[in-house]
Structures are given as C-alpha cells and as structure tokens.
Amino acid sequence: MGAAMSQAEINDPNVEVAGAEAVAMSDQFSLNLSDLLPDANGEIVILNEGDDPSLNIVTDLRLLESGIAESHVTDGGIDVKGLQYWVFEDGTKLYYSPGLSISVDHAAG
Numbered sequence: 001m002g003a004a005m006s007q008a009e010i011n012d013p014n015v016e017v018a019g020a021e022a023v024a025m026s027d028q029f030s031l032n033l034s035d036l037l038p039d040a041n042g043e044i045v046i047l048n049e050g051d052d053p054s055l056n057i058v059t060d061l062r063l064l065e066s067g068i069a070e071s072h073v074t075d076g077g078i079d080v081k082g083l084q085y086w087v088f089e090d091g092t093k094l095y096y097s098p099g100l101s102i103s104v105d106h107a108a109g
Helices: none
Strands: 026-031 041-046 056-057 064-066 085-090 093-096 101-106
Touching: none
Parallel strands: 026 056, 041 093, 056 101
Antiparallel strands: 064 085, 085 093
C-alpha cells in the first residue's frame, strides 16, 4: 500500500498501512482511524479477501451511525453495495467487508 492511496485495502495478514501502527497478533490488527486516508468524500474502504482477520479501530471520535450500504460507488471507484459501514462524528464513513470482525476502541487521553 502506498502513502498516496485514498482507499485502504487489507488483503494480507502482514499488511502495513503507511503511517499507521498495524500490529499483527495472529489475525488481529489495530489501526488508528486518523492514520487511514479517506478519499475526497471522507470515505474509507477496508476489503477482506480471505482469512477474516479481526480489526480494531482506535479513535477518540464518537460513532454516529452504522448499517449496510445501498448502491454506492466511492470516489476511488469501489462499489460498496452490501458492505457494512460506520459513520463517525467528523463525517468519516468507514466501509468494510461483512466477514471482517471489526471493533472500535476510544483512544485514551
């Protein structure tokens, strides 16, 4: 993954997101939401193609909404229909594959 990518794809348990602290403990990852680069519309897409790892998103932002995406194509050209999503209080919308186990931890401080 390059630092200039606006979409985050996780396809490999050994993935490193540029600027993020990605820690692989078996199939568990922790990423800071602020380290993920949204596209021009404030959207981030995390796709999983296999091993169904667990992902922990660390942020101090409140979660305002969640659901399953209707027909929509992101600025980066990814069709997110059927993906689960979360909307955070700053407007960031995180889409992710339904098979991905994802949780949010609030940053201390």
